[in-house]
Amino acid sequence: MNTAQSLDRRSAAGIGFRTPHYADIIASRPAVGFLEVHAENYLCGGPHLRQLESLRADWPISVHGVGLSLGSAEGVDPDHLARFVSLVERIDPVLVSEHLAWTVIDGIYLNDLLPLPYTEEALKTVSRNISVVQDRLRRRILIENPSRYLRFAGSTLSEADFLVELARRTGCGLLCDVNNIHVSCANLGGDPYRWLESLPAAAVGEVHLAGHAVNDVHGTAILIDDHGSRVAPAVWELYELAVRRFPRAPALIEWDSNLPDLSVLIGEAATADGRRADILLETDHAYAA
Numbered sequence: 001m002n003t004a005q006s007l008d009r010r011s012a013a014g015i016g017f018r019t020p021h022y023a024d025i026i027a028s029r030p031a032v033g034f035l036e037v038h039a040e041n042y043l044c045g046g047p048h049l050r051q052l053e054s055l056r057a058d059w060p061i062s063v064h065g066v067g068l069s070l071g072s073a074e075g076v077d078p079d080h081l082a083r084f085v086s087l088v089e090r091i092d093p094v095l096v097s098e099h100l101a102w103t104v105i106d107g108i109y110l111n112d113l114l115p116l117p118y119t120e121e122a123l124k125t126v127s128r129n130i131s132v133v134q135d136r137l138r139r140r141i142l143i144e145n146p147s148r149y150l151r152f153a154g155s156t157l158s159e160a161d162f163l164v165e166l167a168r169r170t171g172c173g174l175l176c177d178v179n180n181i182h183v184s185c186a187n188l189g190g191d192p193y194r195w196l197e198s199l200p201a202a203a204v205g206e207v208h209l210a211g212h213a214v215n216d217v218h219g220t221a222i223l224i225d226d227h228g229s230r231v232a233p234a235v236w237e238l239y240e241l242a243v244r245r246f247p248r249a250p251a252l253i254e255w256d257s258n259l260p261d262l263s264v265l266i267g268e269a270a271t272a273d274g275r276r277a278d279i280l281l282e283t284d285h286a287y288a289a
Contacts, residue, residue, distance in 0.1 A: 013251040013269040013276075014062065016227075022051055024262040032269050034060040034094060036252050040067045043083040052091065062095040062206070062252065063088055067109060070129045070143070071102035071116040085136050095206055097142035097175045098133070100126065100163065117152035118162040123169075130170045142205045143167075144175035147212075147225035148184040159184070160198040167203040174199060176246065177208040178239050179231070179254075183223040192238055196245065204246040209239060209272060210254035228257035231268060236275065243279040251276065 012033030017025070025035075035055055042049045055061065065084060068076055088096055101113035116122050134141055143166060145159060157165070163174055176199060185192040211229030215222045231239075231253070239251070251272040253265055 011248070011250055011276075013253060013272040014060075015253045015265040015269050016064075016255060017052075017055065018256070018259055019048065019051070020259060021262045021265075022055075025055070028262070029058070030262070030266045032059070032266060033250055034062055034252075036062040036064050036095075036254075039063050039065045039084055039087055042087055043080075049087075049090075056091055060094040061091050062097070063091060063093040065096070065098040066113065067103055068098050068129075068133060069102045069104040070098055070126050070133070071100065071114075071122065072104050072129065073125055074104065074106075076129050076132050077104060077107075081133065081136055084133075088137055088139075095142060096137065096139065097144055097206065099144045099146055100159075100166075101146050113146055115146065115148060115150065115152070118155040118157040118159060120156065123157070123162060123165060127166060127169045130166065130172050134170065134172065140171060140173050140205075142173040142175040144177050144208065145180050145184075147177075147180040147223075149187055149222070151188055158198075160195050164198070164200060164203075167200065172203075173205040174203045175206045175208060176204045176242060176249070177210075178242050179208065179210040179212055179235050180225055182232070182235050182238055183212050183225050186221070186223045193241055196238065196241055199245070201245050204249050207239070207242050207246060207249050207251045208254055209235060209251055209268070226257050227254045230264075231271070236271070239272070240275055240279055243276045244283065247280060247283070 014034035014036055015032050017035040017037050037052060042052055067080060099113050102116055103110050103113060145163060166172060167174055181192045181195050185195060209231045210227045211231055213224040213226045213228065215224055253268045255265055
């Protein structure tokens with residue numbers, strides 16, 4: 001038995017579930033730790049929700065929101081939240097998460113995760129919205145750091161400090177997206193290792209891994225978090241630090257564009273498990289010495 005196979009399935013890496021892979025998942029029954037779905041794909045019921053319920057019988061499910069708009073000064077839309085809560089109660093996922101972003105204005109849902117300034121005013125807004133969601137769910141949610149392509153001149157806190165304070169004020173957990181840290185620091189400057197080390201270990205409940213695109217913009221490389229390729233070497237290296245910092249947080253392979261065969265996602269998850277097992281084995285030996 002290799003190191004990856006010796007991992008407890010509850011801590012093994014998961015993969016993002018996408019409908020084109022459904023038949024292959026049912027047929028091959030991959031030994032991944034869990035499946036993560038975007039909540040908004042299931043809020044209206046129908047065959048997709050029945051599909052998810054069939055998967056839930058054999059794999060733990062993680063529900064990842066993309067439309068609660070926790071950064072909105074208008075507050076969380078009560079109808080959207082009611083549907084979100086209904087889905088969580090029906091599926092009973094092992095993890096529930098959302099993004100540090102806003103997506104709604106004047107009742108119009110925008111097809112993107114938009115950034116917000118890291119200020120005390122924004123901190124109060126996001127904290128209020130998280131508390132509303134957690135009170136309705138009666139459970140903790142995880143908040144994900146977004147990929148960033150600009151910074152606000154009026155920000156008074158770093159992104160990491162903003163997230164740490166959110167966790168302190170609301171009791172929420174954090175979803176550490178390692179690829180997003182790499183993308184944001186490459187685009188805007190900063191040390192990704194120091195960024196990651198600033199998060200409190202006890203607050204991090206999940207780790208995301210994904211691929212990104214590199215675009216040339218007038219001679220400057222801009223990284224785009226497109227979830228359309230394998231995890232980059234620099235992100236794998238940063239992941240190894242994440243394992244050392246957050247050894248109990250399971251990893252998730254995200255892949256949304258240029259969707260490959262299911263075997264590719266399973267291979268990426270196996271790589272995450274292998275790297276995690278090696279780090280934990282190394283850590284155990286260090287303690288024993």
